[in-house]
Amino acid sequence: MANLNVELLGLHFRNPVIPAAGPNVRDGVRLQEVADGGAGGLLSKTISVDAAPVPMPHMATVRGGFLNTELWSELPPERWLSVEYDLARQAADAMGIPLIVSLGYSGSEIAQLAPKVRPWADMLELSTHYLGEDPRPMIEAIDAAKSAVDVPVLVKMSPLGREMKAAAQAAAEAGADGISATNSFGPAFGVDVETGYPLMGGKGYGWLSGPALKPLSLRCVYDIAQAVDLPIIGVGGISSGADAIEFIMAGATLVGVCTAAIMRGNNIYGKIASEIDVWLEAHGYDSVEPIRGAALPARRVSHG
Numbered sequence: 034m035a036n037l038n039v040e041l042l043g044l045h046f047r048n049p050v051i052p053a054a055g056p057n058v059r060d061g062v063r064l065q066e067v068a069d070g071g072a073g074g075l076l077s078k079t080i081s082v083d084a085a086p087v088p089m090p091h092m093a094t095v096r097g098g099f100l101n102t103e104l105w106s107e108l109p110p111e112r113w114l115s116v117e118y119d120l121a122r123q124a125a126d127a128m129g130i131p132l133i134v135s136l137g138y139s140g141s142e143i144a145q146l147a148p149k150v151r152p153w154a155d156m157l158e159l160s161t162h163y164l165g166e167d168p169r170p171m172i173e174a175i176d177a178a179k180s181a182v183d184v185p186v187l188v189k190m191s192p193l194g195r196e197m198k199a200a201a202q203a204a205a206e207a208g209a210d211g212i213s214a215t216n217s218f219g220p221a222f223g224v225d226v227e228t229g230y231p232l233m234g235g236k237g238y239g240w241l242s243g244p245a246l247k248p249l250s251l252r253c254v255y256d257i258a259q260a261v262d263l264p265i266i267g268v269g270g271i272s273s274g275a276d277a278i279e280f281i282m283a284g285a286t287l288v289g290v291c292t293a294a295i296m297r298g299n300n301i302y303g304k305i306a307s308e309i310d311v312w313l314e315a316h317g318y319d320s321v322e323p324i325r326g327a328a329l330p331a332r333r334v335s336h337g
């Protein structure tokens with residue numbers, strides 16, 4: 034068996050496969066199930082200063098992918114602070130794995146939330162999903178988190194047309210400790226042909242995730258790995274060990290999984306981890322370290 038342990042910013046993950054924010058980590062009970070399902074670490078659903086007004090329907094499968102318009106947690110922050118983070122922390126401690134707490138969005142919102150969640154958080158992840166193309170709101174959010182807490186701060190990039198290298202460099206200069214890439218892509222749209230209504234409620238727009246997103250997210254990870262010297266959590270369309278290995282070869286330290294867990298349940302985390310293990314053994318590696326960044330230009334052997 035290969036050694037699947039991974040260190041990220043001083044924290045020890047029992048394998049490189051963690052949840053990405055979404056319905057499978059929407060409360061403490063689900064986070065316990067994710068830990069039982071073999072995740073290498075935990076990450077809790079994004080919360081903001083208010084509960085999200087999630088429109089219905091908010092999830093649908095589309096060919097090759099998945100649409101959602103889930104926004105952030107439907108639970109108010111008070112509920113997370115009084116109940117859910119305790120349960121999440123217990124789940125993490127029982128397995129000896131870290132807990133990353135996801136927060137959104139603006140600098141003033143992060144300034145309010147970060148100190149409150151600190152007692153439970155080993156690391157923060159800041160979602161930039163609704164902050165737009167201008168890097169300044171992201172920089173303000175990073176500043177707010179870094180001045181409020183002493184734990185590492187990850188920034189999660191959305192593939193919304195922004196130039197990834199420039200965005201990653203701006204995040205690094207603002208003091209981010211690592212980058213997650215990517216969130217879902219969009220806005221996207223789908224129609225239920227039986228009713229003529231959009232697949233998503235609200236304004237009808239959704240965000241694309243799942244296999245259709247993978248080449249785009251992978252390109253973002255590949256670009257970010259060449260732009261900054263920060264650890265990366267690769268996210269987007271991962272549903273197998275081979276998918277995870279692609280992200281690790283493009284420069285990711287950990288991988289995050291959301292849509293595959295919605296579709297196939299929480300055992301997917303452990304399943305992907307064991308597929309990584311099988312692949313490493315079959316290729317003569319005893320850990321993931323030797324393959325990290327193998328696809329990056331600096332590591333490629335010239336065949337010319």
Ligand SMILES: Cc1cc2nc3c(=O)[nH]c(=O)nc-3n(C[C@H](O)[C@H](O)[C@H](O)COP(=O)(O)O)c2cc1C
Pocket residue numbers: 053054055056078079092099100101102103104105106135160162189215216217241242243244246268269270271289290291292293
């Ligand atoms: C239903 C659903 C809800 C999501 N909610 C969040 C969220 O609250 N915060 C966040 O940063 N990303 C959220 N995401 C994005 C995922 O964490 C992930 O970045 C994206 O879906 C790509 O990964 P995947 O293809 O494995 O799903 C959500 C995705 C889905 C499908």
